[in-house]
Amino acid sequence: MSSTSSPSSVLVETPLRVVGTRPVRPDGIEKVNGRALYGADVQLPGALQGRVLRSPHAHARIRRIDTSAAAALPGVRAVITARDLPPAPDRVEEMGDRTTSLRYVTDNLLASEKVLYQGHAVAAVAATSDAIAEAALALIQVDYELLPVVMTAGAALAPGAPQILPGLRAERMGQRDPQPSNLASMVRHERGDLEAGFRRAKVVIDRRFRTETVHQGYIEPHATTAICQPDGQVTIWATTQGIFSVRSQIAAVLQIPLAHIKVIPTEIGGGFGGKITVYLEPLAVVLSRKAGSLPVRLVMSRTEVLTSTGPTAGSDIRIRMGADASGKLTAAHAELYYEAGAFPGSPVGAALVVSFAPYACATMRVDGYDVIVNRPRSAAYRAPGGTNVAFGVESVVDELAAALSIDPIEFRLRNGVKEGDLRPNNEPYARIGHLECLRALQQTEHYRSPLTGRNRGRGVACGAWGNWGGQSSATAALNADGSVSLNTASTDIGGSRASIAMQLAESLGISYEQVKPRIGDTDSVSHNDVTGGSRTTFATGWAAYELGQKIAAEMTARLAAAWKISAEAITRKSGGFASGTQAVDFAEAARIACDDEPLMVSVTVNPKLYGAGFSAQCVDVEVDPDTGKVTIVRYTIVQDAGRAVHPSYVEGQMQGGVAQGVGWALNEEYVYNERGELLNGSFLDYRMPTACDLPMIETVIVEVANPGHPYGVRGVGEVNIIPPAGAIANAIHQATGLRMGALPMSPPRVLSALLARKNGSKGCGAVSQG
Amino acid sequence: MKSVVEFTLNGEGRAVLCEPRQTLLEILREEIRLTGTKEGCSNGNCGACNVLLDGVLVNSCLILAVEVQGRSIVTVEGLARPDGTLHPLQQAFLDHAALQCGVCTPGFLLSAKALLDEKPNPTETEVRYWLAGNLCRCTGYDKIVRAVLDVARSSAPSTPTR
Numbered sequence: 061m062s063s064t065s066s067p068s069s070v071l072v073e074t075p076l077r078v079v080g081t082r083p084v085r086p087d088g089i090e091k092v093n094g095r096a097l098y099g100a101d102v103q104l105p106g107a108l109q110g111r112v113l114r115s116p117h118a119h120a121r122i123r124r125i126d127t128s129a130a131a132a133l134p135g136v137r138a139v140i141t142a143r144d145l146p147p148a149p150d151r152v153e154e155m156g157d158r159t160t161s162l163r164y165v166t167d168n169l170l171a172s173e174k175v176l177y178q179g180h181a182v183a184a185v186a187a188t189s190d191a192i193a194e195a196a197l198a199l200i201q202v203d204y205e206l207l208p209v210v211m212t213a214g215a216a217l218a219p220g221a222p223q224i225l226p227g228l229r230a231e232r233m234g235q236r237d238p239q240p241s242n243l244a245s246m247v248r249h250e251r252g253d254l255e256a257g258f259r260r261a262k263v264v265i266d267r268r269f270r271t272e273t274v275h276q277g278y279i280e281p282h283a284t285t286a287i288c289q290p291d292g293q294v295t296i297w298a299t300t301q302g303i304f305s306v307r308s309q310i311a312a313v314l315q316i317p318l319a320h321i322k323v324i325p326t327e328i329g330g331g332f333g334g335k336i337t338v339y340l341e342p343l344a345v346v347l348s349r350k351a352g353s354l355p356v357r358l359v360m361s362r363t364e365v366l367t368s369t370g371p372t373a374g375s376d377i378r379i380r381m382g383a384d385a386s387g388k389l390t391a392a393h394a395e396l397y398y399e400a401g402a403f404p405g406s407p408v409g410a411a412l413v414v415s416f417a418p419y420a421c422a423t424m425r426v427d428g429y430d431v432i433v434n435r436p437r438s439a440a441y442r443a444p445g446g447t448n449v450a451f452g453v454e455s456v457v458d459e460l461a462a463a464l465s466i467d468p469i470e471f472r473l474r475n476g477v478k479e480g481d482l483r484p485n486n487e488p489y490a491r492i493g494h495l496e497c498l499r500a501l502q503q504t505e506h507y508r509s510p511l512t513g514r515n516r517g518r519g520v521a522c523g524a525w526g527n528w529g530g531q532s533s534a535t536a537a538l539n540a541d542g543s544v545s546l547n548t549a550s551t552d553i554g555g556s557r558a559s560i561a562m563q564l565a566e567s568l569g570i571s572y573e574q575v576k577p578r579i580g581d582t583d584s585v586s587h588n589d590v591t592g593g594s595r596t597t598f599a600t601g602w603a604a605y606e607l608g609q610k611i612a613a614e615m616t617a618r619l620a621a622a623w624k625i626s627a628e629a630i631t632r633k634s635g636g637f638a639s640g641t642q643a644v645d646f647a648e649a650a651r652i653a654c655d656d657e658p659l660m661v662s663v664t665v666n667p668k669l670y671g672a673g674f675s676a677q678c679v680d681v682e683v684d685p686d687t688g689k690v691t692i693v694r695y696t697i698v699q700d701a702g703r704a705v706h707p708s709y710v711e712g713q714m715q716g717g718v719a720q721g722v723g724w725a726l727n728e729e730y731v732y733n734e735r736g737e738l739l740n741g742s743f744l745d746y747r748m749p750t751a752c753d754l755p756m757i758e759t760v761i762v763e764v765a766n767p768g769h770p771y772g773v774r775g776v777g778e779v780n781i782i783p784p785a786g787a788i789a790n791a792i793h794q795a796t797g798l799r800m801g802a803l804p805m806s807p808p809r810v811l812s813a814l815l816a817r818k819n820g821s822k823g824c825g826a827v828s829q830g
Numbered sequence: 831m832k833s834v835v836e837f838t839l840n841g842e843g844r845a846v847l848c849e850p851r852q853t854l855l856e857i858l859r860e861e862i863r864l865t866g867t868k869e870g871c872s873n874g875n876c877g878a879c880n881v882l883l884d885g886v887l888v889n890s891c892l893i894l895a896v897e898v899q900g901r902s903i904v905t906v907e908g909l910a911r912p913d914g915t916l917h918p919l920q921q922a923f924l925d926h927a928a929l930q931c932g933v934c935t936p937g938f939l940l941s942a943k944a945l946l947d948e949k950p951n952p953t954e955t956e957v958r959y960w961l962a963g964n965l966c967r968c969t970g971y972d973k974i975v976r977a978v979l980d981v982a983r984s985s986a987p988s989t990p991t992r
Contacts, residue, residue: 089920751975
């Protein structure tokens with residue numbers, strides 16, 4: 061491998077032939093002709109159908125559960141409650157998207173003493189038909205003692221608030237609180253003298269923001285099929301972002317050795333962080349065991365998906381920033397209260413690191429609070445925690461720039477981070493492309509064009525996301541005809557079969573079409589971390605690169621033996637192999653190499669230099685003064701991909717992240733009544749953007765090569781969702797003169813703010829002083 | 831009480847025993863075991879279950895199976911030619927990378943086919959309006975709309991109809 065001179069760089073210098081092209085994905089045909097099998101498409105002979113009984117109450121003590129009538133219904137083969145799960149110790153383990161107590165994980169699967177949110181599972185049934193399973197649920201009698209509900213961070217932390225998790229005492233910067241409360245933890249990062257920094261400022265902006273709970277909104281509901289054999293061997297078909305994560309969660313909860321569990325991945329119909337936690341899989345295993353080892357299939361309804369899985373945290377945020385007369389930031393302070401839902405683990409930790417990540421500022425403090433409320437346990441959602449805090453930060457930065465009469469991109473450029481600057485958690489950045497993204501946005505036709513039309517405004521925002529590397533393993537077999545069978549176990553959620561196969565083809569000097577990628581089960585390769593954290597094309601792609609290097613080295617050795625020369629005398633030439641006197645193409649070399657012995661290689665990696673991702677975005681909106689409806693007129697996203705392996709799918713990530721961000725900014729929210737009952741648990745009422753709600757989303761891919769990857773790759777999946785809410789809020793300000801302080805900026809909120817200004821009072825959506 | 835329902839599915843005759851409560855979606859997926867038609871919401875809001883019923887776009891989760899007696903249904907499995915050659919829309923979705931996870935794709939393909947059958951040369955606004963009954967959470971719709979417009983431009987007469 062040739063590399064650049066810097067010791068921290070692994071970039072290859074050879075020109076690329078495959079990386080950067082746009083081939084059709086290997087799994088494409090099955091996905092357009094309906095043959096691809098997703099979670100609910102697994103239909104095993106004799107499979108039982110399962111259903112889950114869920115709590116109608118947001119907070120209640122379970123006095124008694126009587127399942128006898130359900131169990132006696134003809135066709136019912138198994139009924140389970142929390143008593144059928146092994147007692148869980150209060151032991152902290154890495155579990156899916158968080159490190160948490162096994163007790164909490166088990167209690168979220170089936171409630172034991174209390175139900176903690178509407179939709180919390182209390183029992184499950186397996187029967188010979190779905191209709192019988194549904195009828196059986198109605199026969200289960202649960203005696204609830206209702207308890208007062210606590211729905212927001214503010215209510216949860218108020219003095220005298222009802223205690224949701226008995227005995228929970230906060231871990232506050234490493235110290236355990238003496239008294240129980242609904243605060244799970246508090247974390248701080250800081251540097252410099254904060255108040256001295258604010259004293260140096262010419263302008264200080266101090267604002268409070270609120271964001272509502274939203275859901276990842278994947279179109280495929282959770283589904284699984286499981287078989288538990290009498291000897292304890294378990295097979296699970298799962299639609300998941302990580303089959304090894306499913307395996308380890310089930311092993312921990314059900315106390316089964318890892319090797320006795322085989323998880324087979326189906327295709328996955330979207331995840332965005334929400335298909336890491338197990339909800340159904342352990343229940344299906346226990347039901348199968350209780351039902352004489354018949355396969356059990358469980359499929360959620362859309363309402364179950366909304367009430368019982370996913371959502372990301374709602375939050376209360378305070379952002380205070382100061383800048384001097386030259387437009388340089390002097391101090392930045394964030395206080396973030398994130399609603400974890402019923403169990404600890406909101407993304408507030410990640411949010412702290414996102415907060416002021418695009419800004420170089422010597423004086424900074426960020427405080428994060430993880431707060432328990434009677435909402436479903438929150439799960440990761442694309443750049444977890446980032447959109448909430450960036451909505452606040454990017455709004456305040458826009459106000460600062462305006463107060464100092466500085467162009468908003470220019471203000472961000474003056475304060476923008478580059479290599480060597482510190483992130484909010486005081487780790488230094490490696491080579492990053494933040495300034496390049498801002499300059500590219502400045503140069504777009506969109507940003508340079510005049511804004512025309514009434515009630516219109518333009519806003520910009522930027523965002524940073526740390527990305528991730530993680531563990532991957534993969535194998536590849538060279539076939540005698542020169543084709544290569546590639547086996548990974550990283551979920552392909554949006555085209556990574558293609559991007560990984562392309563890196564193997566590039567590494568080995570063959571065409572993309574010669575590589576056949578396959579996603580194996582947990583028995584086929586070793587551990588792969590979840591497809592999340594924007595890691596798969598980076599880390600599993602790195603494994604593919606190394607597979608190519610290993611195959612080429614082994615082929616060279618075998619050719620050398622066949623030709624009775626030293627391996628050093630063989631060079632690579634136009635995909636083939638040559639020595640001084642002879643040359644063969646790749647296929648002929650493969651035939652010779654595989655003549656006496658199969659050629660298979662395996663690789664395990666855990667690359668650490670994953671390289672942060674940045675995005676800068678510009679949006680034009682039109683605000684209807686009569687209804688408060690905000691229409692997206694034009695949208696441009698710039699993002700640093702390091703190097704775009706498959707540019708079409710990079711653009712797809714950028715456009716998809718923007719679309720989710722637009723939904724979060726303008727429409728999506730969980731609406732609860734005072735009893736904690738979700739009022740909009742369907743796709744009719746939980747309104748995600750449709751094709752009519754969006755224009756074409758213009759993309760500009762910036763490529764500042766990541767020196768920590770052979771081809772310069774950075775993860776591209778997540779950072780794109782961080783800026784939209786802030787950019788849209790800034791555009792609404794330019795259109796209306798109003799600063800919106802709450803998400804979503806839906807018609808009722810915007811209209812209320814417009815009317816309040818007219819009437820001289822404060823609308824429900826406008827910002828408040830800190 | 832089950833009854834026999836006879837209908838044409840992707841050009842072939844079918845007879846299926848159905849309970850009155852069963853939807854067309856459930857019959858397609860669970861009885862006939864053609865799982866290309868997806869269930870995303872079961873109340874007509876996501877379009878993942880879209881099929882053509884006598885050429886008209888419908889949510890198969892909102893149609894009872896007993897309603898399709900004597901009628902003709904096209905699902906995603908019936909889009910390609912019998913020899914496997916992809917429908918131009920299927921090919922365009924691949925060429926434009928108009929899918930990521932792919933679970934909404936069958937519904938989008940049926941909606942787009944219904945649109946182009948009725949209006950071979952639609953504007954972008956018309957495509958977006960027609961596809962508004964299909965939710966996609968991955969793509970932001972950009973590449974889907976481009977794929978549909980591309981098929982329209984390469985196969986439609988040069989002047990707009992209607």
